[in-house]
Amino acid sequence: MAEAQDAPKTVYNFSAGPCCLPKEVLREAQADLVDYKGTGVSVMEMSHRSKTFTGIADKAREDVRRLLSVPDNFTIFMFQGGASLQFAAICYNLLEDGERQSANYLTTGTWSQGAIAEARKYCNPNEVANNKPSGYTTIAEPADWNIDASAKFFHYCDNETIQGFEFGDGFPFDRVPEGQTLVCDMSSNFITREVDWSKYGVVYAGAQKNVGPAGATIVIVRNDLIAGHRSDTPLLCDWETFSKAANTFHNTPSCFPIYVCGLNLAYMIEQGGVPAMKAKAIERSSLLYDFIDNSDGYYVNRVEGRFRSKINIPFRVCSNDELEAKFLAEAAKVNLIDLKGHRSVGGIRASLYNAMPVEGVHALIAFMGTFKENNPAPQ
Structure with a gap:
């Protein structure tokens, strides 16, 4: 086998996931x-x-806690199964035995649709709102x-990877009933902004968007919510069982993905942490949206300005499939x-995760300019 060499180009x-990773992390x-x-x-x-x-x-868990200022009354798990497994785990752990209960679900795109579809197996989900009629462009x-x-x-899902719809700092927390546990899928904008932990009970994120390779899912649960799951909870969805296991690993975890996540978490801290990641996300997305x-x-x-994702930017080229x-x-x-x-949904999508250098956005914009010059819009 030939010796590994630096990429020649x-x-x-x-990619919307698995994400690009810093070359420094990959080399280590x-x-x-x-x-x-x-x-x-x-x-x-x-x-x-x-x-x-x-x-x-x-160390990986400590760095998640440091980056996001996670309070001590939250446990950080690293599960397998992706964020999709947590669609079921959330219901098993937060619902009770007995009559089917209600849970509020806000639909803003494909992944929140997936969450409510899974919830229908375990409870009576109440759809708070659904932005499909708008083409997922507003709410x-x-x-x-x-x-x-x-x-x-x-x-709710804070950032819809496919539709490019993001709440970010603009989620209306005052609409969540007092005392009701707020659960958030932050897979595709995890560690791109600060989190007010006083508002949340559960935050979960597939690592393959901003943190590392596919195979690890970071689930952050307030400790008072860990016990008291449904009696029929499958083992791999049982937060309490994992919380009592050595190092929160009841079974063999995805060791190598967790290791690479750890390298990248440490690298993000070296680069200035969440403030730096947030500033870069704003810079990259602003450049592309402006163009x-x-x-x-x-x-x-077509996404309404206040809901435009800073991470996943879908767009059309003259709404023309051949041109795209x-x-x-x-x-x-x-x-x-x-x-x-x-x-x-088709079209084009540029995913600008934490490891995407601003030079990549400049290269994309330069290409888009040249392509527009060489390919006039169909009449």
Whole structure:
């Protein structure tokens, strides 16, 4: 097998997940791949109960807590199964045995649709609002939301990866009934902004968007919510069982993904933490939105301004499928990859996760300008 070499070319990866990762993180993982820090074994081989891996996992959790200022009365889990498994786990852990209960669900795109669809198996979900009629571009005013004050919890997705719809700092917390547990899927904007933990009971995020490779899911649960799950809760959804296990690992975790997540978490701290990540997210997204909005309608993003995602930016090229196919093919030739929109909506999508350098956005904008010049809008 040939020795690993540095990439001969610069590629900007706009994938919606797995995300791009900092080259510094990848090189450190590469250097330690065969022999982790002189142990003689790879992280992929070592026992998850070993002192070495326990230290790796503890440090990763400590860095999540440091980056997001997570209070001590929250437990940080690193599960398998992606955020999608938590759609069920949330119901099992926050609902009770007996008659079917109610839970509030706010629908703003594909992933919140998935959450409420899963919830229908376990409870009577109350749909607070649904922005599908608008094409997921806006949402009804919070004063008009249909909220069940007696529901067990209130669930929403902070950033819809596919539709590019984000609440961010603008979520109307005052509409959550007093004492009702607020649950949030932050998968695609995790560690891009501060979190007010006094508002939340559960925050969960698939790591493959902003933190690391696929295979780990970070679930942060307020301690008073961990016990008291339904009696039929599957083992892998049981927060209480995991909380009592050594290092919160009841079974073998995704060791290598957790290790790479740990490297990237430490790197983000070195780069200035959440304030720096937030500033970069604003800079990258502002550059691209400004270009789109000033393209005389050649490129279009239809999401209402206050809900535009700073992380996932979908857009159309003259609303023309053939032109978009050409756009994607020519972009790939100049090393701008994974720009194809999700199969359910089509178009183009640029995902600007924490590791995306601003140079990547400049390269994309330069390409978009050239493409527009060379490919006039169809008449």
